[in-house]
Amino acid sequence: MPHSLVINLTPVSTISPNYLNGRHIHALFLTLVSHVDQQLGNSLHHPQSDKAFSLSPLQITRKNGNHHNLKWTHHKSIAPGTSCWFRVSLLDDTLFSQLTQLWLNLNPNQPWHLGSADLQITSILGTPQSTQPWANAYPYQQLYEQASSTERTFKFIFATPTAFRQGKYDTPLPTPESVFKSLLTRWNKYSPIQITDLSIDSIFPSFFDIKTEIVTDSRSKFIGCVGNVEYRLLGQVDSLQIKYFNVLANYALYSGIGRKTTMGMGMTRRVNSE
Numbered sequence: 178m179p180h181s182l183v184i185n186l187t188p189v190s191t192i193s194p195n196y197l198n199g200r201h202i203h204a205l206f207l208t209l210v211s212h213v214d215q216q217l218g219n220s221l222h223h224p225q226s227d228k229a230f231s232l233s234p235l236q237i238t239r240k241n242g243n244h245h246n247l248k249w250t251h252h253k254s255i256a257p258g259t260s261c262w263f264r265v266s267l268l269d270d271t272l273f274s275q276l277t278q279l280w281l282n283l284n285p286n287q288p289w290h291l292g293s294a295d296l297q298i299t300s301i302l303g304t305p306q307s308t309q310p311w312a313n314a315y316p317y318q319q320l321y322e323q324a325s326s327t328e329r330t331f332k333f334i335f336a337t338p339t340a341f342r343q344g345k346y347d348t349p350l351p352t353p354e355s356v357f358k359s360l361l362t363r364w365n366k367y368s369p370i371q372i373t374d375l376s377i378d379s380i381f382p383s384f385f386d387i388k389t390e391i392v393t394d395s396r397s398k399f400i401g402c403v404g405n406v407e408y409r410l411l412g413q414v415d416s417l418q419i420k421y422f423n424v425l426a427n428y429a430l431y432s433g434i435g436r437k438t439t440m441g442m443g444m445t446r447r448v449n450s451e
Contacts, residue, residue, distance in 0.1 A: 338401025
């Protein structure tokens with residue numbers, strides 16, 4: 178069952194912008210994992226390991242509850258006492274169960290670290306919230322069974338920069354083929370229900386409002402797209418194919434799309450077409 182967990186935290190000391198990139202959030206997550214299972218933490222740290230998770234960059238909680246536009250780069254320090262959060266999605270039931278002790282025995286007084294800053298984790302959300310659309314959990318079987326077999330429109334928010342591998346290089350253009358093949362690969366890797374013969378030739382972009390953004394740190398530069406894209410199935414498409422596309426679109430919340438999802442990139446979710 179895929180889980181999208183929102184971890185709420187409060188810094189006890191100032192967090193420098195130098196420690197607010199995806200690489201350091203990735204390190205914080207692995208520290209949390211190692212706290213309950215050192216061997217699992219070491220395994221996930223290995224470059225060739227199966228990365229059955231995705232992360233978001235660290236976010237400052239907004240009073241207006243707007244979680245559509247996320248931050249992936251911080252130019253200012255985050256002051257002590259600021260309410261923050263980041264999202265962890267787990268795509269494999271085994272991984273979630275291995276971390277059960279972390280979720281059940283959360284100690285708000287346990288110090289965690291992001292760079293030189295001390296943090297307190299205040300809560301973990303795993304179910305839908307009116308003010309937090311990034312928290313949810315749904316069994317693969319239900320994701321499949323409850324997906325529509327008639328809805329032909331799919332609107333996504335690319336909330337953090339998203340790019341796709343094309344040969345030796347990355348491309349930030351979210352073509353229907355790139356988006357749905359990314360989702361299909363992750364679905365078939367972690368779901369017990371396989372989707373075969375997806376009719377990519379039937380889906381086309383019908384609306385887009387996107388721009389490119391550059392994410393840089395001391396090691397690399399990443400160019401991805403952010404914004405809104407709507408895709409639509411055109412022509413004669415049978416109900417099973419329509420269902421497949423709806424399954425994958427709904428799965429985007431958990432899997433992320435494209436490259437570097439374990440570093441906070443490709444954070445995407447489906448929204449109502451209205």
